Amino acid sequence: MGLMENLGKIFNVSLIYATFRASTPIIYAALCAAITQQANILNIGTEGIMLVGAFTAVAVSYTTGSWFLGVIVAMLAGAAIAMIMAVGHIKYNSEICAIGMGINLFAIAITKFLLNTLFHTNGTFSDPKIIPIPRVQLPFLENIPFLNQLFNNWCFTEWFVILFIIILQFLFYKTVWGLRLRAVGQFPMAAETAGIRVNAVKYQAMLISGLIGGLAGAHLSLGYSAQFVENMTNSRGFMGVAAMYFGGANPVLTAVGCLLFGFSDSVGARLQAYGFPAQFVLMMPYLVTVLVLAISMAIKLGAERKRESSLVTGDTH
Amino acid sequence: MKKVLSLMLVLALTFSLCACGGKEETPAATNEGETEAPAADAEGGDDAAEPAASGDKIRVCIVYTGNLGDKSYNDSCNIGATKAVEDFGIELKSLEGTTAQEWEANLVAACEEGYDLIIGASSNIADYIVEHGPNYPDVKFAVIDTTVDLPNVQSVSFAQNQGSFLAGAAAAMFTEKTDIDGVNEEAIIGWVGGMDIPVLHDFYTGYEQGAKYINPDITILQAFAGTWTDPLKGKELTLAQIEQGADIVMNVASGTGPGILEGAKEAGVYAIGVDLDQDNDQPGTVLTSMVKRVDNACYLLIESVVNGTFQGGTTSYLTLAEGGVSLTDFSVIKEYLGDKFPQDIVDKCAELEQKIISGEIVVENYEGFGPEQ
Numbered sequence: 001m002g003l004m005e006n007l008g009k010i011f012n013v014s015l016i017y018a019t020f021r022a023s024t025p026i027i028y029a030a031l032c033a034a035i036t037q038q039a040n041i042l043n044i045g046t047e048g049i050m051l052v053g054a055f056t057a058v059a060v061s062y063t064t065g066s067w068f069l070g071v072i073v074a075m076l077a078g079a080a081i082a083m084i085m086a087v088g089h090i091k092y093n094s095e096i097c098a099i100g101m102g103i104n105l106f107a108i109a110i111t112k113f114l115l116n117t118l119f120h121t122n123g124t125f126s127d128p129k130i131i132p133i134p135r136v137q138l139p140f141l142e143n144i145p146f147l148n149q150l151f152n153n154w155c156f157t158e159w160f161v162i163l164f165i166i167i168l169q170f171l172f173y174k175t176v177w178g179l180r181l182r183a184v185g186q187f188p189m190a191a192e193t194a195g196i197r198v199n200a201v202k203y204q205a206m207l208i209s210g211l212i213g214g215l216a217g218a219h220l221s222l223g224y225s226a227q228f229v230e231n232m233t234n235s236r237g238f239m240g241v242a243a244m245y246f247g248g249a250n251p252v253l254t255a256v257g258c259l260l261f262g263f264s265d266s267v268g269a270r271l272q273a274y275g276f277p278a279q280f281v282l283m284m285p286y287l288v289t290v291l292v293l294a295i296s297m298a299i300k301l302g303a304e305r306k307r308e309s310s311l312v313t314g315d316t317h
Numbered sequence: 318m319k320k321v322l323s324l325m326l327v328l329a330l331t332f333s334l335c336a337c338g339g340k341e342e343t344p345a346a347t348n349e350g351e352t353e354a355p356a357a358d359a360e361g362g363d364d365a366a367e368p369a370a371s372g373d374k375i376r377v378c379i380v381y382t383g384n385l386g387d388k389s390y391n392d393s394c395n396i397g398a399t400k401a402v403e404d405f406g407i408e409l410k411s412l413e414g415t416t417a418q419e420w421e422a423n424l425v426a427a428c429e430e431g432y433d434l435i436i437g438a439s440s441n442i443a444d445y446i447v448e449h450g451p452n453y454p455d456v457k458f459a460v461i462d463t464t465v466d467l468p469n470v471q472s473v474s475f476a477q478n479q480g481s482f483l484a485g486a487a488a489a490m491f492t493e494k495t496d497i498d499g500v501n502e503e504a505i506i507g508w509v510g511g512m513d514i515p516v517l518h519d520f521y522t523g524y525e526q527g528a529k530y531i532n533p534d535i536t537i538l539q540a541f542a543g544t545w546t547d548p549l550k551g552k553e554l555t556l557a558q559i560e561q562g563a564d565i566v567m568n569v570a571s572g573t574g575p576g577i578l579e580g581a582k583e584a585g586v587y588a589i590g591v592d593l594d595q596d597n598d599q600p601g602t603v604l605t606s607m608v609k610r611v612d613n614a615c616y617l618l619i620e621s622v623v624n625g626t627f628q629g630g631t632t633s634y635l636t637l638a639e640g641g642v643s644l645t646d647f648s649v650i651k652e653y654l655g656d657k658f659p660q661d662i663v664d665k666c667a668e669l670e671q672k673i674i675s676g677e678i679v680v681e682n683y684e685g686f687g688p689e690q
């Protein structure tokens with residue numbers, strides 16, 4: 001059904017921004033999972049932290065009329081949830097997956113409950129009084145057709161995520177704290193011997209993860225849209241965790257994984273309009289998830305084998 | 318310590334699962350938790366056909382396939398049910414759920430509870446009624462939006478194809494009004510649905526026929542979000558259609574819909590609402606809404622049980638003629654567009670409505686839908 005002549009309408013300039021727009025919430029979620037993964041904690045509760053952040057952001061923005069305050073309080077709320085997980089996991093040594101799933105279910109229930117008691121509504125909460133995160137206009141681009149379409153009118157948090165990836169990359173691989181974090185993740189006993197307070201580092205990682213998760217939620221409800229809907233994360237947190245695995249908790253590679261999801265989603269949205277069966281198109285992001293994870297694991301395994309064999313041959317470098 | 322914590326976790330899990338199950342509409346005054354169902358059996362002997370045994374409240378349970386608060390289909394159903402509570406003093410329980418597993422579990426739980434009437438709020442639930450209905454021959458079931466052919470099930474469905482025909486015609490005329498801000502040169506209109514189910518194809522069939530009645534060469538973009546509860550997905554699909562040239566997009570998507578309306582507003586184009594009057598949800602963006610009187614259907618079903626006129630195995634089909642479906646009066650968008658408001662669309666829609674009612678225009682149905690099936 002005219003697919004060929006419509007290719008230009010599917011693969012055009014706006015697809016680039018659409019990809020980035022769909023990826024940004026997942027990138028935030030993936031970074032939230034990446035920082036704890038560096039300390040060898042699988043933050044499966046990303047989804048729940050995000051959902052609580054999304055609700056808090058909308059609630060605060062609605063009551064105070066300030067998007068900035070909304071984002072800040074959402075980050076704090078995310079941190080609070082993450083600290084519950086941290087205490088359960090680090091202090092009481094309970095299984096992180098169980099706590100994480102508990103947090104995810106708890107987040108759905110508590111946001112539903114608060115939506116009902118605070119705002120006396122169900123399902124969807126949208127109101128003109130919810131002040132969204134502003135969009136960035138770059139006046140000097142306005143006269144350049146291609147760049148204007150590409151870069152203007154981005155949400156503030158969409159620009160920020162790029163900066164944020166770079167900050168985390170620097171933090172992980174170029175700072176003392178990053179080195180300690182990775183040491184704790186890879187060999188806690190050695191780290192302890194070296195005088196690193198392992199648990200303190202783990203708490204710090206969880207705290208920052210919570211802040212990022214809250215920001216992810218705030219972006220979802222105040223940046224990507226301007227409303228709160230029950231369970232509005234819809235597995236974006238889990239996709240973030242999958243992307244984090246793909247990137248091996250490296251911020252840049254993780255973001256690449258997220259863009260892959262966003263790309264398959266955006267292309268799918270365009271393909272549907274030209275008679276591609278919806279069932280197939282809707283499957284694409286998940287197919288890509290499985291493929292991407294399988295490939296990245298295969299590469300990782302290959303690299304490990306190589307490293308082992310070089311150890312055996314006694315490579316002293 | 319670990320044991321205590323894991324116990325607490327289990328508790329938290331159970332709690333949140335219960336909370337997911339849905340909220341209770343009325344204080345369950347006579348409820349005694351799990352002992353209640355057998356007790357009811359014992360005292361009432363059996364509640365075979367008679368409703369309301371000796372002054373007991375009639376108990377109605379509605380199983381939704383989605384959440385309340387969608388400002389669309391489910392809320393419309395709830396409006397009818399709430400009205401029935403006020404008028405007849407029935408006891409109402411609403412069970413919400415977002416996944417197919419939850420819907421089935423909710424339905425079975427409702428069956429076991431011994432309600433006088435169990436309403437499956439949408440066609441998503443039909444398969445489970447077909448599966449479990451025969452096991453509870455004494456329970457009265459009703460299903461809205463589709464037909465289930467069982468002796469204890471009463472069905473109500475709508476001529477959404479007729480209402481959508483008018484919506485499609487309105488959209489096709491609107492996309493030509495290039496003097497209105499945001500309307501482009503191209504004759505392209507959009508349509509975004511929730512889940513890919515037969516009812517939605519009945520909507521689309523009418524929408525397409527209506528649009529092509531006005532302009533045979535029009536391009537209609539179609540997409541399904543695959544969910545009733547992800548507005549962000551709806552928004553992304555809508556923006557994709559807008560980027561492909563659509564300047565008016567109809568949503569048929571329950572809880573996914575708010576995102577569709579928001580996407581249209583953000584891009585400065587227009588949308589068409591569905592099920593409930595959504596003209597005020599994004600005022601100035603929503604041209605009109607294709608209202609489907611799910612509230613009436615729900616109210617009438619409950620009334621039939623209250624009056625003892627419930628008839629299993631029957632189907633009512635609510636069309637344009639009976640006011641089962643209709644367009645809103647365009648008054649909200651009129652305010653926003655001022656003197657650019659295209660009055661001819663309203664007039665043409667009124668004319669088409671008469672032609673459909675008189676039978677001059679026959680709106681096609683998707684396979685399996687229509688008056689006499």
